[in-house]
Amino acid sequence: DQQVKQNSPSLSVQEGRISILNCDYTNSMFDYFLWYKKYPAEGPTFLISISSIKDKNEDGRFTVFLNKSAKHLSLHIVPSQPGDSAVYFCAASVTGANNLFFGTGTRLTVIP
Amino acid sequence: DTAVSQTPKYLVTQMGNDKSIKCEQNLGHDTMYWYKQDSKKFLKIMFSYNNKELIINETVPNRFSPKSPDKAHLNLHINSLELGDSAVYFCASSRNPGTGVGQYFGPGTRLTVT
Numbered sequence: 195d196q197q198v199k200q201n202s203p204s205l206s207v208q209e210g211r212i213s214i215l216n217c218d219y220t221n222s223m224f225d226y227f228l229w230y231k232k233y234p235a236e237g238p239t240f241l242i243s244i245s246s247i248k249d250k251n252e253d254g255r256f257t258v259f260l261n262k263s264a265k266h267l268s269l270h271i272v273p274s275q276p277g278d279s280a281v282y283f284c285a286a287s288v289t290g291a292n293n294l295f296f297g298t299g300t301r302l303t304v305i306p
Numbered sequence: 307d308t309a310v311s312q313t314p315k316y317l318v319t320q321m322g323n324d325k326s327i328k329c330e331q332n333l334g335h336d337t338m339y340w341y342k343q344d345s346k347k348f349l350k351i352m353f354s355y356n357n358k359e360l361i362i363n364e365t366v367p368n369r370f371s372p373k374s375p376d377k378a379h380l381n382l383h384i385n386s387l388e389l390g391d392s393a394v395y396f397c398a399s400s401r402n403p404g405t406g407v408g409q410y411f412g413p414g415t416r417l418t419v420t
């Protein structure tokens with residue numbers, strides 16, 4: 195049973211425009227959410243996170259929004275750059291547990 | 307310097323064989339993990355070790371046996387390999403067990419069982 199879902203397997207965006215990647219979760223116990231970025235032949239690398247006590251966290255061009263009532267989070271990248279082309283994984287955890295639950299990823303392609 | 311390294315990067319073997327994948331981290335982390343990414347790109351935790359002790363063991367066949375000789379190493383041994391074991395296996399480590407955050411991943415080992 196997949197508790198974290200990314201329903202869009204791929205997304206293409208023009209350079210300079212906004213990229214919006216979406217993620218839904220089913221477990222209401224999750225209280226920490228993360229986005230990882232993965233290039234081919236490399237492991238996922240941590241990008242940005244958000245605690246359930248917040249609804250927004252910003253780091254440079256990357257902003258994560260959390261809507262707890264909808265069990266939905268999104269990652270906004272603006273402006274998008276060709277180097278952002280990668281697979282983005284959403285992940286969730288419960289504080290006190292030691293497990294990260296991952297979505298299946300969204301492949302972002304930024305077109306120059 | 308590579309923070310989390312895995313060897314080998316690629317592994318092709320036949321059904322029924324026994325193989326090992328090695329993982330090392332030089333970050334001084336106390337917790338290490340093994341994840342499996344299957345053909346559907348679903349990344350799922352298999353094991354977690356904290357200070358050489360097993361703390362998570364998801365529903366994984368007994369043919370998979372992790373071994374942690376010290377807290378910088380977590381190796382994965384697989385007996386009697388099956389076709390369904392073909393996947394990419396990622397090792398990871400983190401400083402803080404119990405939060406699941408800040409995990410650093412290795413580059414992955416692509417295992418192909420023929």
